[in-house]
Amino acid sequence: MKDEVQTPEDRAAGLKGMGCSRKRVEDVRFTQGKGNYVDDIKLDGMLFGDFVRSPYAHARVKSINSEEAMKVPGVVAVITAADLEPLGLHWMPTLAGDKQMVLADGKVLFQGQEVAFVVAEDRYAAADAVELVEVEYEELPVIVDPFEALKSDVVLREDTVDENGKATDGAHGPRNHPNHIFTWEAGEEAETNAVIDSAEVVAEETMYYHRTHPCPLETCGSVASMDKVTGKLTLWGTFQAPHAIRTVVSLISGIAEHNIRVISPDIGGGFGNKVGAYSGYVCSVVASIVTGRPVKWIEDRMENLMTTAFARDYWMKGKISATKEGKITGLHCHVTADHGGFDACADPTKFPAGFMNICTGSYDIPTAYLAVDGVYTNKAPGGVSYRCSFRVTEAVYFIERMIEVLAIKLNMDAAELRRINFIKKEQFPYQSALGWEYDSGDYHTAWDKAMKAVDYDGLRAEQAQRVEDFKAGKTRSLMGIGLSFFTEIVGAGPVKNCDILGLGMFDSCEIRIHPTGSAIARLGTISQGQGHATTFSQIIASEIGIPADDITLEEGDTDTAPYGLGTYGSRSTPVAGAATAMAARKIRAKAQMIAAYLLEVHDDDVEFDVDRFVVKGAPERFKTMKEIAFAAYNQAIPGIEPGLEAVSYYDPPNMTYPFGAYVCVMDIDVDTGVPDIRRFYALDDCGTRINPMIIEGQVHGGLTEALAVALGQEIAYDEMGNVKTGTLMDFFLPTAWEVPNYETDYTVTPSPHHPIGAKGVGESPHVGGVPCFSNAVQDAFRAFGLTHTNMPHDHWRIWKTANDLGLHD
């Protein structure tokens, strides 16, 4: 009877539902070292695979001799493309409609490319044997520059030209050069050119968004176990989309899909790195089929950085036009996209440049045009969405830099320029010139809140004083104020236009309520650290009144979880989160009927109240969800099937459009190029907030990866195609030492089409953070004539900017 004295608020709090900063249930095992990652999987008789990789960026493979390697004690097999060819597995399809060599088929196209797969009793024998595989290479001319690639006579992909050497059509239409992959356009070219040509003010800039890498703490890996007795293949791996992997494995291997079980165990960070299919996955499967034993493949850090899934590498040329008063009239963007040796971008099929056409940003730009040309070079394939929805970081960086460049041209304050061009609250849903329908937003409110929080005018006054002091020789430090306002486009996506390899990008949730009133829920997504087991249980708790602590949440096992497209592009909450709410509502609807039967009233005479159904007008008459659950399993209720469970497959009607306003204050040591981030304010609007603590953690993580990319993190190549940043000594992964204190804030503008109004947040801070850090660096030098300089802003590049501006004279 204790229950009855509780207020509805008390009962709601006990559920730990939406809005509660519930502690992460995952952390109990993670903080005790009890996680279960792919490399923790140990099976009887398990073998280990390791790759022989190309030291050259472009070469013919004349011969492979594994005689000496096979003599190493413990070596079981050395697999080459010649062994895979009879199975049709020497090439595999990429997510972008291209194909990719699993093992070098006559040539290599990037440094580190997989040439042979050594299988041995242990890792040590495999590593020794890798050294002894003799590969004879004939070096070919190396192209690391996409503009050169489009002019060169050197054909990188001989499989994509006809007998006359002419480029055959690609997955996205005609190609104009053998090294050209696609042209993708959005918007109106002629109209945009006309607007820009007749504009009062036009600003132009070319910017390079450098190549970088998601670099999750756990590298990629897999364990394949082919049971020759049952014919069943079990594949554990670092998969952000386990169900899609199952379908792909079935399609390329010919193994019936019901005979394949794919399991994503705990994953130590993905950030897009674990969306694609890699040679290691295929080779571990083949090796297990060949040997009849489980085969594990785990890449090391250098292999991960050099070969699996780079991000960015976009050369972006922009023109933006405006009236003299600063009202933007048109935007033109052309991108030359360096995709490396194979087009392995992980984008929805119809979007070879992802959602780059969100590049009109948060602004009401009436006319716009975007064209993207994809190009082959002798670099690693990838082009994944590193902590962002598809190519959205590139788009937001582009527009947030163009705004700054336009502000310089107009001699206007960049905050004011943003304010007068924001899409207004009453314009939502807003149709953008490049084809999107923004669901909801209140940009002015967010911006004004941010400006007030940081005392923007005060900061500008301080900065002006600093410039004066610098000019007077009183200081060698400059101050930069970085601004960014971003709109993300996440939650891919509506099946009508979003698919990957023909698989619609819906997602799913199945909920089963147990007789005692606890529950298990399974989703088609897979957490890589986002805390799904915590937050999705909170959605269910609020929707059906079962405490979040009484709900087990599982993902990642294709034999048990419903089909879904996985976790990336901030799609879990917008799509699977919606499916979770919808499945919960199905259960609630059935619970209502059961409650009505138990209370001997009509279905419509009971109403849901936190954790129970009460008779309308008679609150003392109720049935709790616990009671209803038990009844579902022990009472014969006329017209109602026993049990209490539901599954929902959710096809979102639209994307969601989270947004935010960020401000970074930075001091820059002009003489050493060392930046010091004094302050970072981040306001995020991700719609309805499920767990504020997890949101804050996501914002911290995303901002830290933004800081990394803006201030030094890159995959750099020399002219021979050698990777110069293949270790964590040179590839910048920030630690607590380099990270400032972040101030987080929020507004709430729910998504009108999402069942609980949530929009997704995991990637927003990265998307908005990169231009904010970069703008801070660039803003510091605005008073000295800088218009634009490319990232990453490491010490020497900042120093060079100062040097080029004559600040060391």
Added chain:
Amino acid sequence: MIPSGFEYHRPADVAGALSILQEHGDDARVIAGGHSLIPMMKLRMADVDHLIDLQDIDALKGISIGTDEVTIGAMVTQHELIENDALAQAVPIIREAALVIADPQVRYVGTIGGNVANGDPGNDMPGLMQCLDARFELVGPDGTREVPAREFYEAAYFTAREDEEILTKVIIPVPAAGTGQAYEKQKRKIGDYATAASGVMIQTEGGVCTAASIAMTNLADTPIWCEAASDALVGSDLGDVACKAAVAAAIDAIEPVADNRGPVEFKKHVAGVILRRAIDRAIARASN
């Protein structure tokens, strides 16, 4: 990232280590903290058939602070250097420098002996030891000898140590009371080697510099102890003219190479800035 096979030895005393070294010659290497050698082995850039772990040898541990000299066993970790208050009292620059080496996890394991013996130009301790005019004790089959740090480094990874010798101790003269000391380092991130680093010691009397020592790290294939830079300060009032002359002399002496930290022009500029900051801080700390 898996090394090729090797035999692991763990002798209990220096004599035991020496006899294994003698037996295997070039095929053997001693290992202290291992933070340089193990990555090289994992990359298969160092091929070591016999690895001699020194961690059980008590004679290589411990810090002893005398009136004139400080003696530090080769196996003393960076962390122990930082934690030792008496050492910080006697030679404060050691704590300052050790705190900018790598990160706490590495400093728990990385040793002063390994840091100075490996001959890696990126290491901070070699330059610091040159600044302090330290000596290294080497024990070999022919007995014990001492080599001044300023004469120890020949080229990257090449030192005056013979293959069959073990570096056992670092002996540091205690700087005169009132010596201003400063170690300044610019790096891209925690755990990084220096873009430029500099150790400076300055003694003054009545506003005049009576002695100075200036060393630079990771700006050539060996640490650079620059006598000309010191000379530019000695006898001066340590004013701007003298400091600029010292910086100019040091920049003349370094030979940085371009890497991911930046081109030569940048490194020379930053080296000058970092050195000047170290000089200014050492002056501010000097008394008398």
